[in-house]
Amino acid sequence: MKRISFIKEIGLWYADLPEFLEQGLGTKNNLLMVDGADTFLDLLSRGGDRITLDISLVEFEGYYAKLEKVVMGKNQELLDAMGHEPVEYGAYYEVNELDGKNFSHPLWLCPVTEYVFGEYPMKMWVRVVDR
Structure with missing residues (x-):
């Protein structure tokens, strides 16, 4: 399990x-x-x-959200518009469970995912630690 914080600065x-x-x-x-x-x-x-999350590659008791990898790819036009550093690839995930209920929210993760987990995992389970 990895504990990662995220910070919002000037809307990003x-x-x-x-x-x-x-x-x-x-x-x-x-x-x-x-x-x-x-x-x-x-x-x-x-x-x-600001938010801190526990993210695991194995299901654990008390998780809040579940993500599943859908496809490798990227939206270069969007990345350029948002100012993301150039990357060769990324992966799209679907958040298909939130707080024990069916949910549908697509999201993209960049190659930093490989830095954190050593791969693009097929599934991830997430828990909010701190807001």
């Missing part, structure tokens, strides 16, 4: 991964959450500007 969400930046693996704009990931964080944070 960023993953709070200072070690990614310190290791020279990319810029802050690599950590930009866009294409549905931003609106998912808005939902989970209840309109706040």
